[in-house]
Amino acid sequence: KFGHSSINQIHQEIYDYAHGKQSEIEELKQLAKFRRQFLADVSHELKTPIFAAQGFVHTLLDGAIDDKKNRMKFLKRAAKNLDGLDMLVQDLLTVSHMEAGDITMQKEPVDICEMIYEIFDQMEDNAEKHNITLKMNEPRYEEIKVIADPQRIYQVLLNLITNAVKYSDEGGRVEVSLNEAGSKLDIRVKDNGIGIPSEHLNRIFERFYRVDKSRSKAIGGTGLGLSIVKHIVEAHKSEIKVVSSPGQGSTFSFRLDKYKPQ
Numbered sequence: 001k002f003g004h005s006s007i008n009q010i011h012q013e014i015y016d017y018a019h020g021k022q023s024e025i026e027e028l029k030q031l032a033k034f035r036r037q038f039l040a041d042v043s044h045e046l047k048t049p050i051f052a053a054q055g056f057v058h059t060l061l062d063g064a065i066d067d068k069k070n071r072m073k074f075l076k077r078a079a080k081n082l083d084g085l086d087m088l089v090q091d092l093l094t095v096s097h098m099e100a101g102d103i104t105m106q107k108e109p110v111d112i113c114e115m116i117y118e119i120f121d122q123m124e125d126n127a128e129k130h131n132i133t134l135k136m137n138e139p140r141y142e143e144i145k146v147i148a149d150p151q152r153i154y155q156v157l158l159n160l161i162t163n164a165v166k167y168s169d170e171g172g173r174v175e176v177s178l179n180e181a182g183s184k185l186d187i188r189v190k191d192n193g194i195g196i197p198s199e200h201l202n203r204i205f206e207r208f209y210r211v212d213k214s215r216s217k218a219i220g221g222t223g224l225g226l227s228i229v230k231h232i233v234e235a236h237k238s239e240i241k242v243v244s245s246p247g248q249g250s251t252f253s254f255r256l257d258k259y260k261p262q
């Protein structure tokens with residue numbers, strides 16, 4: 001009964017058990033490290049707009065309120081920073097819900113073509129201001145339906161198109177294209193903007209990761225847009241891909257299931 005092989009077996013079991021515990025401990029350590037880093041990143045990101053708004057408000061209280069020429073300017077800057085803070089908190093809540101896994105996708109047939117034109121309408125003023133053209137390979141009246149969570153997919157497209165405009169130079173061109181790929185619809189957002197150096201490509205989907213910190217900060221944004229995009233696209237059982245080269249532009253793409261009426 002206590003033959004050689006069973007002792008070996010017991011040894012093996014003890015070894016496996018210890019090894020399992022060891023990797024559990026490693027996992028917990030990783031998780032703790034990850035949490036600490038997240039908290040540090042969040043605090044840092046929150047501090048910037050809070051300090052800025054605080055600075056403008058205190059300057060006003062300290063007397064700048066009587067300076068007719070500057071008071072409006074200071075108030076507007078304080079408001080801008082508070083708006084940024086609001087956006088950041090909203091994005092943070094979205095990310096934390098998604099990472100906790102408590103967001104379920106409400107999938108239904110969605111006319112994606114119409115949705116893209118809606119986003120174009122919403123962004124028209126901003127694009128015009130920078131002389132950027134928004135283009136689509138399908139006409140507005142074309143009905144192209146996919147199965148998706150409409151609000152979440154709207155957020156994905158809005159983030160990708162906003163980035164395409166944000167990271168383009170004056171006179172740029174942003175093109176969205178829809179192409180059938182079997183039972184899927186391939187969706188692409190292409191710009192001819194500043195592009196992304198290859199060494200940054202697999203990191204841009206991480207939270208708060210920015211290629212050029214000062215430029216991205218000046219342009220505005222929470223640094224969470226692409227991590228939200230990745231979460232939502234993956235929750236639709238797809239993958240977000242990017243092809244880019246500096247000075248040439250970037251193309252982000254993903255696929256969704258086409259809607260097949262019964």
Ligand code: ADP
Pocket residue numbers: 159163164167191193194195196204209210211212216220221222223224225226227250
């Ligand atoms: P942000 O709020 O900084 O735009 P995102 O998560 O949306 O945050 O994007 C992360 C980073 O990826 C950006 O700061 C920018 O450096 C880079 N990036 C995203 N989209 C583009 C694009 N279309 N062209 C060039 N760089 C981009």
